[in-house]
Amino acid sequence: MFNSIKSAKRKVITFDDDEENISSQGHDTQSTAAPAEQKSSKATKTKAQKESESSEPTSTAESQEEPTPSTTTLTKKQKRQQQHQYDRPKKIANKEPTTEAIIAKAKDLKKHREALPIYTARDIIIKEVKENACVVIVGETGSGKTTQIPQYLLEAGLAAHGTISVTQPRRVAAINLAKRVAEEVGTPIGQKVGYSIRFDDTSSKDSLIKYMTDGIMLRELLSDRLLLRYSVIILDEAHERTLRTDILFGMVKSIQKKRADMIQAGRRDIQPLKIVIMSATLDAEKFSEYFYNAKIMYISGRMFPVKILNTVEPQSDYVDSALVTAFQIHQDEAPGDILIFLTGQEEIESLEKLIEEYAVDLPPTVGKLIPCPIFAAQDSATQQKIFEPAPHGTRKVILATNIAETSITIPNIRYVVDTGCHKSRGYNAKIGIESLLVEPISKSSARQRMGRAGREAPGLCFRLYTEDSFDQLDEDSIPEIKRCNLESAILSLKATGIEDPTKFDFMDRPSKSGLLKSLEHLYALEALDDTGALTEIGKKMAAFPVDPPYAKVLLQSEKMECTKEAIEIISLLSVDTIFSAPSSKREEANEARQKFMSLDGDHLTLLNTLRAYESVKGDRDWCRENFINSRHMRHVMDVRKQLIEFCERAGMDPRKSCGHDLEIVLKCFLAGFFQNTALLQPDSTYKSILGGLTVSIHPSSTLFGKKREAIMYNELVFTTKHYIRGVSALESAWLSQAAPKYFGNRHA
Numbered sequence: 001m002f003n004s005i006k007s008a009k010r011k012v013i014t015f016d017d018d019e020e021n022i023s024s025q026g027h028d029t030q031s032t033a034a035p036a037e038q039k040s041s042k043a044t045k046t047k048a049q050k051e052s053e054s055s056e057p058t059s060t061a062e063s064q065e066e067p068t069p070s071t072t073t074l075t076k077k078q079k080r081q082q083q084h085q086y087d088r089p090k091k092i093a094n095k096e097p098t099t100e101a102i103i104a105k106a107k108d109l110k111k112h113r114e115a116l117p118i119y120t121a122r123d124i125i126i127k128e129v130k131e132n133a134c135v136v137i138v139g140e141t142g143s144g145k146t147t148q149i150p151q152y153l154l155e156a157g158l159a160a161h162g163t164i165s166v167t168q169p170r171r172v173a174a175i176n177l178a179k180r181v182a183e184e185v186g187t188p189i190g191q192k193v194g195y196s197i198r199f200d201d202t203s204s205k206d207s208l209i210k211y212m213t214d215g216i217m218l219r220e221l222l223s224d225r226l227l228l229r230y231s232v233i234i235l236d237e238a239h240e241r242t243l244r245t246d247i248l249f250g251m252v253k254s255i256q257k258k259r260a261d262m263i264q265a266g267r268r269d270i271q272p273l274k275i276v277i278m279s280a281t282l283d284a285e286k287f288s289e290y291f292y293n294a295k296i297m298y299i300s301g302r303m304f305p306v307k308i309l310n311t312v313e314p315q316s317d318y319v320d321s322a323l324v325t326a327f328q329i330h331q332d333e334a335p336g337d338i339l340i341f342l343t344g345q346e347e348i349e350s351l352e353k354l355i356e357e358y359a360v361d362l363p364p365t366v367g368k369l370i371p372c373p374i375f376a377a378q379d380s381a382t383q384q385k386i387f388e389p390a391p392h393g394t395r396k397v398i399l400a401t402n403i404a405e406t407s408i409t410i411p412n413i414r415y416v417v418d419t420g421c422h423k424s425r426g427y428n429a430k431i432g433i434e435s436l437l438v439e440p441i442s443k444s445s446a447r448q449r450m451g452r453a454g455r456e457a458p459g460l461c462f463r464l465y466t467e468d469s470f471d472q473l474d475e476d477s478i479p480e481i482k483r484c485n486l487e488s489a490i491l492s493l494k495a496t497g498i499e500d501p502t503k504f505d506f507m508d509r510p511s512k513s514g515l516l517k518s519l520e521h522l523y524a525l526e527a528l529d530d531t532g533a534l535t536e537i538g539k540k541m542a543a544f545p546v547d548p549p550y551a552k553v554l555l556q557s558e559k560m561e562c563t564k565e566a567i568e569i570i571s572l573l574s575v576d577t578i579f580s581a582p583s584s585k586r587e588e589a590n591e592a593r594q595k596f597m598s599l600d601g602d603h604l605t606l607l608n609t610l611r612a613y614e615s616v617k618g619d620r621d622w623c624r625e626n627f628i629n630s631r632h633m634r635h636v637m638d639v640r641k642q643l644i645e646f647c648e649r650a651g652m653d654p655r656k657s658c659g660h661d662l663e664i665v666l667k668c669f670l671a672g673f674f675q676n677t678a679l680l681q682p683d684s685t686y687k688s689i690l691g692g693l694t695v696s697i698h699p700s701s702t703l704f705g706k707k708r709e710a711i712m713y714n715e716l717v718f719t720t721k722h723y724i725r726g727v728s729a730l731e732s733a734w735l736s737q738a739a740p741k742y743f744g745n746r747h748a
Ligand SMILES: Nc1ncnc2c1ncn2[C@@H]1O[C@H](COP(=O)(O)OP(=O)(O)OP(=O)(O)O)[C@@H](O)[C@H]1O
Pocket: 116, 139, 140, 141, 142, 143, 144, 145, 146, 147, 148, 176, 180, 280, 303, 406, 407, 408, 409, 411, 451, 454, 455, 456
């Protein structure tokens, strides 16, 4: 089948073409495939994965946006042409549409709106929301919940006393839903319909519908404890059960009660708050019970059917299988773009390179296949690229993590390739270690992924696992609150007046040990006092849009007079890596990096790189020559700008610099990261001070293979072993100075 594809990849994947396997109306009761075999996929890595975990010094994220020569046979010119062709539609898309064009588009979309399955339930939805304080709405993916319900409520006058807010777990969804709904409403984005995500707020005081991330809503709670600017809060994708959404459940529930009590007590200036919970899973009873036995409404049907195809055999290497399937689709199937779900940035970037490599050998009669990556570490502007149309005669293949799994409609996607895996974050509260493991997805995720193929036309979903495997998947994944670090959440709760987070009305209670561990760490960071009350430092920390240890570093930097450097390093750490290291050029990339290398480790190496980048004014050629990812650097500069503004608002001087005395910067970071420290052992390994774990410096670190008496790190993640990233050298004497409370009763 793949005559034109290199012989090593001449392989065909057989899918189970079961006609009955079409999911369209009502819920997906199919017995589709599941990755039981992919439980073992932790052990079966692709070549690219193995390479990235090899002990050679390499960056963890090998992203490269410029036409960096690689192992492919594409010439630089060909790559540039690809890049150019792909960039072209953006200019068109960026043109501001005229008012007439906006109105005409809204008229056009009206027909589409009325054809959505949810339209027949419009009146009853309005009636139920008007009559009830809380409503749970369950609808199949694509039925129209997220785009239509806010508009129905707006049309019914429910925005008369406040904005209708719709929370989303992901910023890419918040942006694109707002854009779409603004089009349907017929006003430019930022007027009637806006969005608000961290570092980007297009909403205005006139916005009647506002899409926002759940994190932004939590932040708004700090300044508006009763969320008085909102009349309706729609918590979307409730089934995802992210940590923030779970916290919001409890917060909005108590706010609704407080507002009702105030009204009862005669406060005529207060309006009631309506809560709508939207979920794509049938298991809505739990939400209903939690929200005082709220009414559940089921909306059946979706726009278009999606046919599910499972592999007949388990696949041992899903990246390889995804590659083959993408080319099978490209050669055999009708036009339409492809969306492949993978587990993370490295996997995405290695598949991107493979697709580019093999696409060169496609016969001239077959159009180009253009890979287009999307993952969380990208900045929003880069993420938006997946929504741009592919040039005529070509096919786009989007390589995504589960960031593209829910809520979004990517135009022209007809084919979904589901590897059945994702990276799942776990947290061991006892020792305070996070883990990031490739694991099988849940059935509910598999359905969401499939749903991306049937948004604009009938689609096909290729599951790279067997039907039996699907049957063995869990129905839903475990709520994040039960498996992640709770510090940020607890700080938010405390800052919004919840004095005892252990008594908070959680829908699913986190483990007691997890809660206590977080409280203990916040106390060590001086965010809480001996009685567990929020300190002044804690209040300030909660207002920063970064995790508590970073917020502590920023506050400490004021005392140590190195705020400029602290802001810069935190911005640099906000992307996965600023370095690019294509596998074919690893040696050259490492050599280039030596120029910026600080013997003290990664923090100061990053700072040196930023200084050099600024000295050439971010020149792209310089970035390419020095294997710096200029796209990520631009994002770093953007975050820096935002952090400067935050510091100014907090009354700090963001320009305060320690000059050449950079040791002070490391001491400053230690004030936030004293728990992330390890000491060199006689056998040359490092043992973490917290938990006594043997930890390994990640190959991407400048201190990889080096011995220092004590080290500090930003991240400790268990993948194949306990890896630490963002590592710098310390003197052990600094430890007790950095956190006397913490090290007082421990041996440092
Ligand atoms: N940005 C967009 N471009 C084109 N069509 C869109 C866009 N957003 C939504 N649609 C259309 O509207 C339909 C309903 O989308 P909506 O997001 O409201 O569904 P949903 O029920 O909330 O799905 P999900 O559970 O996946 O979020 C889609 O199937 C698609 O046809």
